[in-house]
Amino acid sequence: MDKPKIVVLGAGLGGTIAAYEINAAVKGRAEVMMVSESETYSFVPSNPWVAVRWREPEAIQVHLPPIFAKKKIGFTALGAKRLHASEKRLELNDGSSVNYDYLVIVTGPDLAFDEIEGLGPHGGHTVSICQTAHASAAAEAFERFVENPGPIVVGAVQGASCYGPAYEFALILDTELRRRKIRDKVPMTFVTAEPYIGHLGLDGVGDTKGLLESEMRERHIKWITNAKVAKVEAGMMHVEEVGEDGAVKKTHDLPFGFSMMLPAFRGVPAVRGIEGLTNPRGFILVDKHQRNPAFPEIFALGVCVAIPPTGPTPVPVGVPKTGFMIESMVTAIAANLDMVLDGKEPTAEATWNAVCLADFGDGGVAFVAQPQIPPRNVNWSASGKWVHLAKIGFEKYFLRKVRKGESEPFYEKLALHVMGIRKLRM
Numbered sequence: 001m002d003k004p005k006i007v008v009l010g011a012g013l014g015g016t017i018a019a020y021e022i023n024a025a026v027k028g029r030a031e032v033m034m035v036s037e038s039e040t041y042s043f044v045p046s047n048p049w050v051a052v053r054w055r056e057p058e059a060i061q062v063h064l065p066p067i068f069a070k071k072k073i074g075f076t077a078l079g080a081k082r083l084h085a086s087e088k089r090l091e092l093n094d095g096s097s098v099n100y101d102y103l104v105i106v107t108g109p110d111l112a113f114d115e116i117e118g119l120g121p122h123g124g125h126t127v128s129i130c131q132t133a134h135a136s137a138a139a140e141a142f143e144r145f146v147e148n149p150g151p152i153v154v155g156a157v158q159g160a161s162c163y164g165p166a167y168e169f170a171l172i173l174d175t176e177l178r179r180r181k182i183r184d185k186v187p188m189t190f191v192t193a194e195p196y197i198g199h200l201g202l203d204g205v206g207d208t209k210g211l212l213e214s215e216m217r218e219r220h221i222k223w224i225t226n227a228k229v230a231k232v233e234a235g236m237m238h239v240e241e242v243g244e245d246g247a248v249k250k251t252h253d254l255p256f257g258f259s260m261m262l263p264a265f266r267g268v269p270a271v272r273g274i275e276g277l278t279n280p281r282g283f284i285l286v287d288k289h290q291r292n293p294a295f296p297e298i299f300a301l302g303v304c305v306a307i308p309p310t311g312p313t314p315v316p317v318g319v320p321k322t323g324f325m326i327e328s329m330v331t332a333i334a335a336n337l338d339m340v341l342d343g344k345e346p347t348a349e350a351t352w353n354a355v356c357l358a359d360f361g362d363g364g365v366a367f368v369a370q371p372q373i374p375p376r377n378v379n380w381s382a383s384g385k386w387v388h389l390a391k392i393g394f395e396k397y398f399l400r401k402v403r404k405g406e407s408e409p410f411y412e413k414l415a416l417h418v419m420g421i422r423k424l425r426m
Contacts (some may be wrong), residue, residue, distance in 0.1 A: 001132070003029065003030050003102035004029075004030045004102065004341065005030065005031045005032075005033060005099065005100050005101050005102070006022060006026065006029070006030050006032050006033070006101065006102045006103075006104065006337060007034075007035055007090060007100040007102070007103050007105045008022065008030065008032065008033070008034050008035070008106060008138070008185060009035050009080055009083075009090065009104065009105050009106060009107055009270075010036065010105065010106035010108060010302075010304075011034055011036035011038070011041055011064060011237060012042075012044065012105040012106065012107075012108045012274065012302070013043070013044060013045075013293060013302075013323065013326065014039070014106045014301050014302035014303075014326040014327075014329070014330060015034070015036070015104075015106035015302070016034075016041050016064070016380045016402055017327065017401075017402075017407060018071055018104055018106055018301065018330045018334070019032060019068070019071075019407065020071065020073075020405050020407035020408055021331065021334040021407035022104065022333065022334045022337055023071060023072075023073050023407075024334070024407045025334035025335065025337060025338045026150030026338060026341060028294040029119060029341050030102075030337075030341055031074065031102075032073045032074065033073065033074030033075070033098065033100075033225075034064075034074065034075045034076070035075055035076055035078070035079070035080055035090060035092070035098060036064070036075070036076070036077050036079065037077065037078075037079030037080075037093075037244050038077055038079075038183075039063060039065055039077045039126065040061050040062070040063060041061060041062040041063065041064050041402055042057070042060060042061050042131070042241060043060040043061070043130040043395060043398060043399055043402075044130075044131075045165075045323075045391075045394075045395065046059075046395050047060075047129040047130070047132055047135040047165070047238045047357070048061040048129050048135070048165055048168045048169045048170065048172050049133070049172070049303055049359075050129075050132060050135035050136055050139060050140065051127070051129050051135040051136075051138040051139050051169065051172075051260070052139065052142060052172055052173065052176045053139050053142075053143075053361075053414055054172075054361075057132050057135075057136050060183055060395070061132065062133065062402045062403050065077075067403065067404075067405045068405075070405065071405045071426075074383075076092070076098075077356055078091060078092040078094050078096070078267065079092065079093045080093070080107075080268075080270040081093045081095075081270060082270050083103075083105075083208075083268075083270055083271050083274060084097075084278075085274055085277055085294075085295045085298065086295075086376045088100055088101065088297065090101075090103070092301075093176050098138075098378050098417075099157050100297075100338070101297065102297050102298075102299070102337060103297065103298045103299070104298075104299045104300065104301070104333055104337075105147065105211045105271060105284050105298065105300040105301075105304055106301055106302050107267075107268045107270070107271065107302075107304045108268075108302060108303045108305065109130075109265035109266065109267070109268070109303045109304065110237070110265065110266050110267060110268045110269065110272070110282070111130055111263050111265065112263050112264040112265065112266050113127070113128075113158075113263045115263070115264060116157055116229050116230075116231070116232065116233045116263075117232065118231055118233055118234075119157065119229065119232050119234030119261060119263060120130075121137055121138075123233050124232060125232045125233065125235070125259070126232055126237075126259040126260060126261045127141050127142075127258070127259065127260045127269065127378060128260065128262075129165055129169055129260060129262075130262065130263070130265070138260060141169065141258060142173075142258060142375075143196045145258040146177075146180060147256050148257065148258070149177075149185040149186050149195075150185075150186065150187075150255070150257030151186065151188070151189070151254070151256045151257055152186055152187070152188045152189070152190070152256060152257065152258050152259065152260075153188075153189050153190075153191055153237050153254050153256040153259040153261070154166060154169055154170040154173065154174060154190055154191070154193075154259065154260050154261070154263070155170075155190050155191035155192045155261055156191075156192050156193060156261065156262040157191075157193060157226070157228075157229045157261050157262065157263055158193045158227075158228045158229065158264065158315050158316050159193070159264030159265075159316045159317075159318060160193060160201075160262045160263065160264050160265070160317070160318060161190065161201055161264070161265055161303075161317075161318025161319055161320055161321075161414070162201075162262055162265070162303075162318075162320050163194060163199070163200045163201055163320065164200060164320065164322075164356055164358050165260070165262065166190070166192065166260075166262050167190075167358055167365075168175070168358050168364075169188050169260055169358055170188065170216075170221060170362065171215060171216075171219065171221075171360035171361065171372055172359070172360060174188065174219045174221065174360075174361075175360060175361030175362050176361065187222075188220070188221045188222070189221070189223065189224065189254055190221055190222070190223040190224070191223070191224050191227045191229065191237070191254070191261070192214060192223070192224070192225055193225075193226070193227055193228070193313075193315040193316065193317050193319070193382075194225055194226075194313075194317055195225060195314060196209055196225055197209060197212050197213045197216065197223055197225060198210070198211065198212040198213065199313075199317065200396060201309070201317050201319045201320045201321065201322065202310060202317055202319065202354070202369060202372060202373065203310045203374055204256050205354070205356075205367040205368075205369045205379060205380070205381050206367055206379050206380050206382075207381055208365065208367055210321070210379050211365050211381060211383050212365065213362065215363075215365070215383070216384070220360055222312060224239060224241055224252060225241075225316045226241055226242045226243070226289070226313075226315050227239050227240070227241055227242070227252075227315065228240045228242060228248075228259065228263075228315055230251075232259075232261075233237070235255055235256060235257065236253060236254065236256070237252075237253075237254040237256060237259060237261075238252075238253055238254075239251065239253075239254060239319040239419055240252075241256060242314045242315050243314065244314055245314075245379055246314055247274075264316075264318070265281075265318065266281045266282045266286070267281060267282020267283050267304060268282070268304070271284065271304075272385075275293025275294075276292070276293070276295065277292055277294060277295060277298065278306070279306045281306075283304060283305060283306035283307075284298075284300035284304050284305050284306060285306050286299070286300050286305055286306070288349050289331055289332065289336050289346040289347070289348060289349060290305075290332055290333050290350060291336070291346060296420070298333065299333045299336070299337070301326060301329035301330055301333055302321055302326045302329065303321045303326075305321065305329070307319045307321065307373075310374065311371055314325075317334070319372075319373065320354075322354040322355070322356055323354065323355070323356075324353050324354050324372075324373065325350065325351075325352045325354055325356045325372050328350040328351040328352060328353065329352075331348070331350070332348040332350040333348075333351055334407075335348035336348045351370075351371065352371045352372050352373070353368070353369065353370040353371055353372060354367070354369040354370075354371075354372035354379075355368045355369075355389055357390055357391040357394060358387070358389050359387060359391040360387075361387065361388065362383045362385065362388065363383060363384060363387060363388060364383065364384070364385075364387030364388050364390075364391065365378060365381060365382070365383045366381065366382055366383070366387050366390070367381035367382075368380045368381075369375045
């Protein structure tokens, strides 16, 4: 009798560790297979460093096929063209198909640059740090910029759900420009859909508002909140500042010589528009066990999961899916698949806590939120040069974990470390 097949779709931060942890949990009772669009894993949290050449892409990447082979996990880098959920079949980009008994969707997002005219690296006028290839191209654009410096605009557009990297990159740019002794030639503006600086899509964590506002004042970075980017032209960004009533109260025409704006996210084309599986934006609907109600053999985790916003805001603001939340989803799904294979109903639930290290090159801000969405049991933030050093250690640790095919959860240890306490209930 053939073993049931568990297919993991997506080999990013969540998908790679999900394949490792699920394979360890099922203990040979099921065949595990990874479907990826690339043979290369990239450590996305280091992309801001790549964009200023503090890292080369190869330093944060891992070649996956030999690791999966060693772990006896199936692997293909053909990528998924379309999910046929009612048939339990995944159509690949070459026209072939993979059938599954259980599917774990960990695709990450589709980057919706096209929703704003002139946005993004593909025919637009702004760079991106969402993917390592984007960050590498951004580094080339930045080198051209420093030869003829001018204004910089950095931020996140309406509907974005990932704000930490925008703050990181703005402050990393400030650090790099000061090192090159041209900061005085570069006016900087931070443009964000958030209702206030440090909201982060989480209604703030600890004093992220005060900490980030202080950093930006000290570094002479102006900001516009409740911002909608109407259009981007070569060297000019048109921004509408929205009031509490939702009406435009002011418009801004912001000249720039270099700009990085995080886009809104949506579900990837392979899953978008499947009735019962996704919401209107294409994000996967899941219950408290990370399982889709319409297709109970499908689980999902990470950025591709549908999570409602923390509350109404004048401009749409999404909720980030941070690494700690993703890791807890991985652990829950591995445990639930273990139960399902034993003929039991799944009971494991993700904790959905958050820990974040936002590096500024010469300092940074760290926060821990338990749970990620308020009200919280732990609501903690701090800043200092130690955050930069902690993130370097985090990068090395996580890449080593991926290279070794390890599935041991890490973020809880990171939370304990950054808070400097010996015991914390997660």
